[in-house]
Amino acid sequence: xxxxxxxxxxxxxxxxxxxxxxxxxxxxxxxxxxxxxxxxxxxxxxxxxxxxxxxxxxxxxxxxxxxxxxxxxxxxxxxxxxxxxxxxxxxxxxxxxxxxxxxxx
Numbered sequence: 001x002x003x004x005x006x007x008x009x010x011x012x013x014x015x016x017x018x019x020x021x022x023x024x025x026x027x028x029x030x031x032x033x034x035x036x037x038x039x040x041x042x043x044x045x046x047x048x049x050x051x052x053x054x055x056x057x058x059x060x061x062x063x064x065x066x067x068x069x070x071x072x073x074x075x076x077x078x079x080x081x082x083x084x085x086x087x088x089x090x091x092x093x094x095x096x097x098x099x100x101x102x103x104x105x
Contacts, residue, residue, distance in 0.1 A: 001038060002067070004059040007091035008042075010052045014086050016044075019053075022086060026079070033075045036066035055087075060097075 010019055023042045031037045038060040045054040061067040070076055 001097050002061050002064050002094060003097055004061065004067075004092065004094040006057045006059075006089045008055040008057060008087045009090050010054070010087045011085070012052060016053050019055075019086050020044075022082065026082065030075050030079055034067075034070040034073070036061045036063065036070045038062055054090075 010016070027042070028040065031040050040057065040059050042055050042057045045056065047053060059067075
């Protein structure tokens with residue numbers, strides 16, 4: 001499994017509540033239509049004097065090739081179009097998980 005992390009900054013005139021509502025009602029709801037997505041979450045970064053509110057999202061995908069296929073789907077293109085009106089990705093990290101990791105039972 002591959003993991004992708006995006007650092008996100010809201011566009012200048014976008015309030016936090018508008019972005020967070022879009023994430024919970026639209027972005028999360030679209031995930032079941034993207035077969036490569038194993039898990040997805042968005043976390044708010046506490047405001048520490050940043051010019052605009054920032055977040056980071058963690059996407060776990062079954063594989064990079066499968067995710068690239070999903071990225072060509074109408075569902076994904078629509079998400080990108082809406083996201084671009086609200087925010088921008090300012091940094092990306094990606095990698096493959098080492099072993100199975102840990103999760104409490």
